[in-house]
Amino acid sequence: MMSQIQSNIPxxxxxxxxxxxxxxxxxxxxxxxxxxxxxxSSEIAERMSKELPRVDGVFVxxxxxxxxxxxxxxxxxxxxxxxxxTSGPGFSLKQEHIGYGIQAEVPCVVxxxxxxxxxxxxxxxxxxxxVMQSRWGTHGDHPAIVxxxxxxxxxxxxxxxxxxFSEIYRIPVVVLYDExxxxxxxxxxxxxxxSIKINNRKWADGPAEDYEPYAPxxxxxxxxxxxxxxxxxxxxxxxxxxxxxxxxxxxxxTRVTSRLLNKIELHRDAIEQYELSCCDDADILVxxxxxxxxxxxxxxxxxxxxxxxxxxxRLVTLWPFPERILxxxxxxxxxxxxxxxxxxxxILEVERLCPDSTPVSGVNKFDGDPIHPDEIxxxxxxxxxx
Amino acid sequence: MNKKQKSNTGGYEIRLSGTGGQGLxxxxxxxxxxxxxxxxxxxxxxxxxxxxxGGMSRSDLVVTPQTADYPLATGLDYLVILDTRAMSISxxxxxxxxxxxxxxxxxxxxPKGDFKVHAxxxxxxxxxxxxxxxxxxxxxxxxxxxxxxxxxxxxEAAIERITPKKYAQMxxxxxxAGFELAAH
Numbered sequence: 001m002m003s004q005i006q007s008n009i010p011x012x013x014x015x016x017x018x019x020x021x022x023x024x025x026x027x028x029x030x031x032x033x034x035x036x037x038x039x040x041s042s043e044i045a046e047r048m049s050k051e052l053p054r055v056d057g058v059f060v061x062x063x064x065x066x067x068x069x070x071x072x073x074x075x076x077x078x079x080x081x082x083x084x085x086t087s088g089p090g091f092s093l094k095q096e097h098i099g100y101g102i103q104a105e106v107p108c109v110v111x112x113x114x115x116x117x118x119x120x121x122x123x124x125x126x127x128x129x130x131v132m133q134s135r136w137g138t139h140g141d142h143p144a145i146v147x148x149x150x151x152x153x154x155x156x157x158x159x160x161x162x163x164x165f166s167e168i169y170r171i172p173v174v175v176l177y178d179e180x181x182x183x184x185x186x187x188x189x190x191x192x193x194x195s196i197k198i199n200n201r202k203w204a205d206g207p208a209e210d211y212e213p214y215a216p217x218x219x220x221x222x223x224x225x226x227x228x229x230x231x232x233x234x235x236x237x238x239x240x241x242x243x244x245x246x247x248x249x250x251x252x253x254t255r256v257t258s259r260l261l262n263k264i265e266l267h268r269d270a271i272e273q274y275e276l277s278c279c280d281d282a283d284i285l286v287x288x289x290x291x292x293x294x295x296x297x298x299x300x301x302x303x304x305x306x307x308x309x310x311x312x313x314r315l316v317t318l319w320p321f322p323e324r325i326l327x328x329x330x331x332x333x334x335x336x337x338x339x340x341x342x343x344x345x346x347i348l349e350v351e352r353l354c355p356d357s358t359p360v361s362g363v364n365k366f367d368g369d370p371i372h373p374d375e376i377x378x379x380x381x382x383x384x385x386x
Numbered sequence: 387m388n389k390k391q392k393s394n395t396g397g398y399e400i401r402l403s404g405t406g407g408q409g410l411x412x413x414x415x416x417x418x419x420x421x422x423x424x425x426x427x428x429x430x431x432x433x434x435x436x437x438x439x440g441g442m443s444r445s446d447l448v449v450t451p452q453t454a455d456y457p458l459a460t461g462l463d464y465l466v467i468l469d470t471r472a473m474s475i476s477x478x479x480x481x482x483x484x485x486x487x488x489x490x491x492x493x494x495x496x497p498k499g500d501f502k503v504h505a506x507x508x509x510x511x512x513x514x515x516x517x518x519x520x521x522x523x524x525x526x527x528x529x530x531x532x533x534x535x536x537x538x539x540x541x542e543a544a545i546e547r548i549t550p551k552k553y554a555q556m557x558x559x560x561x562x563a564g565f566e567l568a569a570h
Contacts, residue, residue, distance in 0.1 A: 124433070124434055183431065185418065187426075187428055297455050301455065373456055
C-alpha cells in the first residue's frame, strides 16, 4: 500500500519542514493523528488531515492537547501507529500522558516544533528552549528518546526513524525541531519508497493462557497484545508487574522500573545518531543540533578556511545523549563550544560529560532570532586566540 | 568577521520584504518554484508577526547549486522593500553591488550604501492594473528584469502553475508589467 501512496509524490520537490514531517509519518505507517493546532506546528496537522483519509487513516482534531495525547495512546494500544504534533505550551500539556505512554510502554510519536517561551512566548519565532523538557518534562525516573533533525530532508527521515524506534522499543519518541527548520521550504529528494526501512512492533504470539503483558523478551522489550487476539492484559500508569497489575513491593518495583530504564540503555548503540564534520584533528569542538548545527557547520568551515582546527559534532539523537562519541572527541579537543537558542541547557549535559580539564563555553541566544554563523565563528576565533 | 561573507556553497540570496498581507510569502513561493525549475536548490524561509495583517513580513530565498550549508539569509544580493516597516531588518545584511528594489511611494527613503537602489512605481502600476494586491507580483517581474535571476518565461510558467485559475491572468499581467517597468 505504501508504494502506491508514495508513487503520487515526486521525489524531488520543494517541501516545507512541517509538510515533510507529515509525509514521513505517512511513509512510516502512521494511520492516526490526533492534535490541536498550534503555531509553528499547525501545517503538520493540516497536511495529515489531507493525507490520512487517502490511506484509510483517521485524523481527529481533539478539544485540546491533553485529549490529543490520550487519543494517540489509545489508538496505538489498539494497534495503529499514531502521532500528535504541537509546540511549547501544548508540549507542556501533553507531559502527563507522555509519562503514561512511557510507563505503559505505548509506541507513538510526539512532534514538538519549538518556539520562544516560556508560556505562550513567541509563537512565530524559533527557539531551542525545550532541550531539558523533552528529557525531563514528565515526572519520575524514565527513559526518553528525542530526535533532532536539522533539515527539511532530515525531518522526513527522522520522523520515520521516530516511528521505528517507538515500535522497536515501545516508547513515545519525541521529534524536536525549531520553527526555523519547521517553516523552511527547501528542495528535497525524498527517498525511493522501496528503500525506506520500516519497523513494526512485536506482537504477542505465544500461548494465551500463560501470557504476561509486561514479561520482556531477552532484548528487554515485551511483545504487545493485539486487541482481539485473545490475550488477557491489563494496562495502567501505576508501577506494574509483568502481569500488568500494580505493585509497591520494593524489590518488585526495583526490578520492573530498572527494566524500563535499561531497555533504552541496552540499545544505546542503535539509538544514538550523530554526524561528525572536521572532527579528526579538531582542537575546538562545536556541539550543536537543529538550525544551530547548520549555522555551526558554516562557522566551522569558515574557521578551517582561516586556519583554525574546529570540528562539529551534530547531534541527531539528543536523548539519550551520545555520550561515548563526545568523550572520545574531547580526549583531543582543548575547548568545547555549545551554541544553542536558549539560556544554556544542552551545555549542562556536555559539561557533565567533559573532564574538568576541558573548558566548555556557550553561545546563547533567546531573542527569537536564530544564531548567526558569524556569532559562532567569532567565539571560535576568540577561543583559538586563548 | 565581515557580515557580508558569502555562503560556502556559492549561491546568492534574495529577500522580499514589506508588511503582512502584501503576499510576500506567495511571491517568494513563485520565485522559488521558478528557480527550482531551473535546477537550483532553493531554501525559502519566512518571518512574520503573529497578526496576519500589518507588522514586518519577509520571505527569504537562499539559492545554491547544491543543498545550502546554512539555509537562512546572511548576506543579501537582491532585496525588495515594499514597506518602511521592513527597512531595519536588512541593516548590515546588504552585499556590495546588491540590487535593491523599493516602491517609490511606500518607501520614500530607501537604504543607502554601496549597492544599486532602484525606486519604481510598483504599487502604482498594480493599481493601474486594477488591483493593489498584485504589487508583490509586479515587483517580482521588475526584480528579474533588474537582476540576473531567471528568465521571464520561467517565472511566468511557475506563476501560472501556482496561481488558482481565476487569478492566473491577473498575475501574469502583473509580472509582465513589472518586467517592462524595470526594463525601460
